[in-house]
Amino acid sequence: MSDSERSIFSRIIAREIPATVVAETDTLIAIEDIAPQAPVHLLVIPKTEAYRDVAELAAGDPGLMAEMVALAQQLAAERADGDFRLVFNTGPAAGQTVFHVHAHVLAGVLGEGTLA
Numbered sequence: 001m002s003d004s005e006r007s008i009f010s011r012i013i014a015r016e017i018p019a020t021v022v023a024e025t026d027t028l029i030a031i032e033d034i035a036p037q038a039p040v041h042l043l044v045i046p047k048t049e050a051y052r053d054v055a056e057l058a059a060g061d062p063g064l065m066a067e068m069v070a071l072a073q074q075l076a077a078e079r080a081d082g083d084f085r086l087v088f089n090t091g092p093a094a095g096q097t098v099f100h101v102h103a104h105v106l107a108g109v110l111g112e113g114t115l116a
């Protein structure tokens with residue numbers, strides 16, 4: 001696969017570009033989002049490039065999706081009060097910009113009535 005075909009997240013996983021890594025397992029990496037939208041804004045990313053979005057992941061490897069939720073829960077407990085919002089932007093019209101499945105983990109004081 002050429003560099004231009006690899007996702008930014010694959011390059012972060014390979015340590016080709018820097019990121020603040022907050023957790024790593026055999027199958028997942030968690031990093032701080034470069035443009036945080038909440039007091040805690042992490043990205044939980046499968047190391048595999050096999051799935052472009054959460055719909056593909058759920059169909060192809062639901063166990064890996066469950067691992068993502070478990071890691072999100074662990075990080076929200078470590079870094080906030082344990083409550084968290086898990087967001088999977090799915091498709092360009094929904095705001096997805098990186099087509100390597102990832103979960104946004106949002107926690108901390110999110111503000112009144114914020115849903116975005």
Ligand code: 5GP
Nearest residue numbers: 008019031032033034035089095096097098
């Ligand atoms: P999406 O819009 O695809 O749901 O989410 C992509 C997320 O990746 C965005 O929140 C964006 O801020 C984040 N992001 C994009 N490039 C980088 C990067 O190079 N490093 C980090 N840490 N986050 C990034």
